[in-house]
Amino acid sequence: MALSRDQIAMRVAQEFKDGDYVNLGIGIPTLAASFVPEGISVMLQSENGLLGMGPYPHEDELDADMINAGKETVTAITGASIFNSAESFAMIRGGHVDFTVLGAFEVDVSGNIASWMIPGKLVKGMGGAMDLVAGAKNIIVTMTHTDKHGNPKLLRECTLPLTGVNCITRIITDLAVLEVVDGAFLLKERAPGVTVEDIQAKTGGKLVVSENVTEMRV
Amino acid sequence: MALSRDQIAMRVAQEFKDGDYVNLGIGIPTLAASFVPEGISVMLQSENGLLGMGPYPHEDELDADMINAGKETVTAITGASIFNSAESFAMIRGGHVDFTVLGAFEVDVSGNIASWMIPGKLVKGMGGAMDLVAGAKNIIVTMTHTDKHGNPKLLRECTLPLTGVNCITRIITDLAVLEVVDGAFLLKERAPGVTVEDIQAKTGGKLVVSENVTEMRV
């Protein structure tokens, strides 16, 4: 059965190692912060200039000068640092952030990602997404395996304008965990109750099935 | 009569306007800080990361963490700021420093300057000089008009490796004040008791005499 948003986030959080600096996009990626495994600490980077982002504030902690990259009110953890936007993206672009987790409209077998623009719809901008996919050491894309019409979002070649090229290494969907290897999606894990054939049918680009496909632990 | 070092410095200080940010090189330029005219304030930038450099410290103020670009112990004035070297040269390169005053071996009618390297002698490096001549809005060269053998230092074309090209606008020597205009040295002021002919004889590059050559006030 397809995973819930929380379950996808739970699987994402299993990627983190103790001591990782992580930038989480809006949506499912942000949920991953709630499922960091026992004994593991990660520090959250918010690209508007905060390293060590904490939970949302209580009513009495609200501060207009303390927001995250989604413009939401936040707190800082003990030991956080705050800096300007150039410094923040120096961290990102310079490869100092260990993980970036973000959503996408499409990814393809070349590791390209399209996540910011649907022609014909109003374009609001890429924000920090292009910098993040160009800079982070490891990028994880989280999304549903297909769109709401059932069309594959893992493609041979992205059809939408790109956010970045040749940058995606790992994709975690509601059906599977895949890596981008040698011009194909390498299937590593499948959601409980989902068959390899289901995944094959819902994947647009070339799929290579790993010798040992395991079940996602969620 | 040729001016003393102090007199050259005194003439340099007359260039400053109230509110100027100034970077002074080692030697005569540094002396200029002592002759800033009444009613005028300038703020000194030291390229190792100090804006608002003060006088040398008293013995009881000595602090190894407080030095100037010449590696000498210094103090900071009230209202100073201290920053890293990249920020310091962002200020310089970005044209935020109003005046740079520095010495030179040679200058020429194209506004080129040679100040850091004499082939055959040990080369110690350019330090911040190349950044300063590339960045400041106004550069004043202070030097003796001739070398110790009496050879001109104001030339048609510099013979030594350059520090910067097409960047010098004003030269203040022990004999004269000159500007670099249209491929020539424009003589604006002469030292008391020094004739235009003296200056002409000691200048290597084309000299144009201003219609109204005044006497340097020192």
Place this chain on the structure above:
Amino acid sequence: MSGFDKVVATYQEAMDGLADGMTVIAGGFGLCGIPEGLIAQIKTLGIKELTVVSNNCGVDGFGLGILLEDKQIKRMVSSYVGENALFEKQLLNGELEVELTPQGTLAEKMRAGGAGIPAFYTATGYGTPVGEGKEVKTFNGRPYILEEAITGEFSIVKAWKADRYGNCIYRHTAQNFNPMAASAGTITVVEAEEIVEPGELNPSEIHTPGIYVNRVIKGEFEKRIERKVVSKTVHNTTAKESQ
């Protein structure tokens, strides 16, 4: 040090010299750390045909959004826009141009503008619409695009505390783009919550040295929150560990 006293008393003095067609670089991220009074003054002045460089364009009726009301902005350089209906309408009408720039590239372009770096290479945007028409060069086997610096006739900046010499510090994440904006304007105007005397700020804690600043004015700020999100749970703020 009278020549370094940059404090002005009125918004009129603060924005004196701003004219039609100029480029204004504004600090702020969303509604956080924006020079509210300086923006209001630009509206009052009725200056038109502005190019505004800012990560966002405010919201309907607040922040840079108020400059849309009388169509004062011709062109917007931002990473994320369209948080307001008027912006969308003017964009679709062709009354407003937008140059979308990745957030990190935008920050770096402003910094470069202030630092005398005319252009730099970045991997951000290579192979995307952002990279189209830009020079490409490969370093260590990876392709990068050339991005040029941004400067403006005016920069408007919001500080927490500024001293009379223009030294500024920013509060929490209201820092964001403000230091880069401060460095990139020919005339940089700082609107501060508090003006202090020189010496009250620790020299090593100053975010923007006064050399970048031309005018300082004390402002009153509404500090509107764009997205108020509150936690209902008890939490400690030390770690993201197994919450």
Place this chain on the structure above:
Amino acid sequence: MSGFDKVVATYQEAMDGLADGMTVIAGGFGLCGIPEGLIAQIKTLGIKELTVVSNNCGVDGFGLGILLEDKQIKRMVSSYVGENALFEKQLLNGELEVELTPQGTLAEKMRAGGAGIPAFYTATGYGTPVGEGKEVKTFNGRPYILEEAITGEFSIVKAWKADRYGNCIYRHTAQNFNPMAASAGTITVVEAEEIVEPGELNPSEIHTPGIYVNRVIKGEFEKRIERKVVSKTVHNTTAKESQ
């Protein structure tokens, strides 16, 4: 947050992994703000064929100068060198190479290395020996040269206070090249006068965020003064006005 505790107890751990032929980027300006104990550890390790990137190379018997004694440095990238006799001798002997780089370009190259900017244009050095062989491009009628970023296997940094997460602040002009060095090393080691607990440093006053730092060690510093100059006159420190 155990995964973020970067404090190590010994200099051996601090410089673990350093090997012959590596590039070491060092903070400091002259003898001000130099990681004395980390330099001593490199000497102890006897690592050879190093490329050292630092504004200067210390003096005879102190600072980076001690690495010359056993000819550990193959190549020096600096803006100003030769404050010591041994340096001069090895340079003239051909035992040591020097790449002279303008001070501002050196700082920017380190920053670029840390910031993922592979190269940038600067006017500094155009038309001089520094510009020879470098790409030239004209922006707004002015020629600029292309300078590439510097990164290193190790960066050694001297902080005033560092917390366990690696957040650093520097004292006075001992800041200098240290923040850029910190950003440009694959492994960045900070030697601090004092190690504090997370939370003791104000987040907005941190000069180097801990993300750039891999190891932190508490050092003891001699802090030698290179040029002690003392004023004999009575002065106030408020202004350079008509002294």
